Amino acid sequence: MRTIELATVLPADTAVVWDHVLQPRLLCFVAKGMLTFQPIAPREFPERWSADRFRVRKLLLGFIPIGWQDISIEFLPDQGRMHRLRENGCGWLIPTWDHTMEVEPVEGGTRYVDVVKIEAGVLTPIVVAFARRFFAHRQRRWLKLVEANFDYSTS
Template identity: 45%
Template sequence: MAQFTLTTYLDLPLEQAAALVEQPSTLFYVARPLVFFRPVKGQDLPSRWQEGTYWFRLYLWGIIPIGQQAVVISYPDGENFSLLDDGHSWLIKQWRHLIRLTPEGQGCCYQDILEIEAGLLTSLVAGFARLFYRHRQRRWLKLAEQFRP
């Protein structure tokens, strides 16, 4: 199993950052253009993540299919804000991604905390995940800039 945590500071109040984390459209924004998430046909997405399982087809750069992934959403109890995706796919036995927000100054600390298990491919998948989540955090910073006065 591979585990890692990436942390960045968002110049957004925790409540505003949490509202963005809860929107599937934010996932699509922060993942692109590296990874495109397309809901499996016939599946409607809520405007705010509800607890449950959502299936997506994933595409690298929007053109190379890289399989289907279950995004399994829950909201762990906690002092601040957390959203957990306990996802999986045929290749990845466990893709446990916890987003944790904590207040810091005028903004908040944003953490991606990951545990990945993909058998013999764990190192390769985790290497890609590190790249992907660094990309996502850069996109989060860009998104936060749009909300500055």
């Protein structure tokens, strides 16, 4: 099992950032350019995440099929002023993908943290290398979204 942790400070109110974490459209926005998630079951994403399991098809670069993933949402208890959402998923190539998003107020905005634990057998080093790039990409896309005042039509 390998763990990756990446953090960034978003120049935005913590309540607003947390509200967007709870929206599946954020996942689609921050992954755009690297991964596309297409809902399988249920057939459409809800407006907001609920404590439930969602199966998605994953496309690398938007067109290369790379299997399916179960997104299993769990709301973790707040720790002080920190909000946490856990996506404890698994997939076709990756038996363990345990991703926690943490949001807390700091001077200058909101500290946003991605922590992911990965186990993919012999593929673990490759998956970890990809995940490092993917989460850095996600955080750059987060900053872009905040700079666009949460306008999801920004590419």
